[in-house]
Amino acid sequence: MGNLLILFTASLCLCLFVALLYVLYKYWWVPHRVQFIMNSQGIRGPPYEFIHGNNKEALQMQKEASSKPMALTHDIFPRVMPHDYSCIKKYGKNYLSWKGVRAELVITDPELVKEVLKNSEKAFSKPKTSYFFKKLLGDSIPTIKSEKWARHRKLANHAFHGESLKNMIPAMIASVGTMLEKWKDKEGKEMEVFQEFRFLTSEVISRTAFGSSYLEGEKIFDMLTKFTLIIGRNFYKAKFPITGKFWKSADEIESDKLEKMINDSVMKIVKQREEKVMTGEVDSFGHDFLGLLVNAYHDPDEKNMFLIQDIIDECKTFYFAGQETTNSLLAWTTLLLAIYTDWQDKTRAEVIEVFGNQNPNSEAIAKLKTMTMIINETLRLYPPLNGVVIYKLRWVGATEAQR
Incomplete structure (x- = not known):
């Protein structure tokens, strides 16, 4: 003994x-x-x-x-x-x-950044994502590499090429119309436009990329918002060595639950799309982003086939990246136009001149020179980089x- x-x-x-x-x-x-x-x-x-x-x-x-x-x-x-x-x-x-x-x-240094981004000799690989970002994005376009990345990127490019974007305009107009209707009783009052644009971009993404209304995607957006808060809380945290392998923090446990709930919600949307084809309600999975993903899932060629987890990860990424970036850019543009009211007046006059009382269309949008200039300048001044390339x-x- x-x-x-x-x-x-x-x-x-x-x-x-x-x-x-x-x-x-x-x-x-x-x-x-x-x-x-x-x-x-x-x-x-x-x-x-x-x-x-x-x-x-x-x-x-x-x-x-x-x-x-x-x-x-x-x-x-x-x-x-x-x-x-x-x-x-x-x-x-x-x-x-x-x-x-x-x-x-x-x-x-912009020249060095340009050299890195060209990456002609494949010397700069994508870094390993953090625990929480991996939970959020999974194996999607921002994180995957090589042939799988090329296959996923090709599908995304096809879903959002010029002709596809033109077909999305009616859905965008409907979503903006719903938002403006809500704004009628707020004239002269202060509004939290960031939150308003959050609803707008959520609605547009749900309709154009997934063929559903905001109500159907609302749970997904709310869960993604909670996920981003967890990422923000843990962005500067360093895990103590070894101990992280034996126990999970409250945020890690919460992120596991959110990941499963988001996956289940996306799967529900995918199943609904599949059931419509199986019951004969429609004759194809559709040509929007989700439709192309489901088509790839059913592709008989293994080289082009997507796994069900690929669909879930790409949907999560598009929901998150598409909504967060567009929402922030719209709010930032609105802030700048509120500061520089003379440019606000010029833009309004241009829109009225081009469209009158008609809804926007793809051909006339190209004539909005002042609006295009404002958007380009907004991107140049867009925070957080403020012109500094990092x-x-x-x-x-x-x-x-x-x-």
Whole structure:
């Protein structure tokens, strides 16, 4: 019995020693070696802190920036990305930053960013997504690589080419008409346009890409909104080594539930589309985004076939990315037009001149020169980058750094 106790104690001590060595190697030795190599090449940045990297500092700056009132100005970069702004001022256009234990080479030189985005030699691969982003996006266009990415991208391009977008205009007009009808009794009153545009973009996406009304997609959008809040809460959090493998935080448990509920909701929409074909109500799965995905699922050619999880992941991504980006851009454009009322008047006059009392159509939309100019300028000033191009390269090893 005594020998067994000694053996167990020795084994436990050995395991703890090995675990300690692993933690020291991964969370202390490797980051400091990376920092030394990059510094030797003239790339500096805020010093690495054990386990947390620069997360604590970045989070504190974010809280301080958000707590202060902001004037109506285009100088928004220090507000929305204070840590990046501070590092650029202190360390220059290109610097080394730490997302927990992960090193990131931050590039703000437009020419270097262009070189990275061209990626002609396939030297810059997509980084591994975080736990919560993986739950949200799954294996969809933003995360997958190589041939699978090309196949998914080709399908998405086909769903949203010029002719398809023209066919979506009536559905967009119907959604905007519903929104304007709600606005009739709000003349002269303050409105939260960001929330209003959230309903609008949700309705448009549901109708044009999935052939359903907002009511059908409402649950999905609400769950995705909860998901983004979880991602925001955990963006600057670093998980303590090893312990994360044995227990889950409240946010991780909640994200698991949301993932399953979103998957079930998307599957319900897919099944409804399939049942309409099976019962003879329609003769095809349709030519919208969902229809093309379901067609790919039933494709007899294995090279072109989509798995059911592929459909779910692409639907989640389009719901999330399409709604979030368009909603923010519409709200930002409205804010700028509210500030520069002379351009608001010019745009209104142009729309009335081109369309009169008629609904927009694809041919006449091309004649909206002032509107096109405003949208292009809005994109240039669109936060959070405010004209500063930022690209973050994930550290991939000492060999690459030495090159």
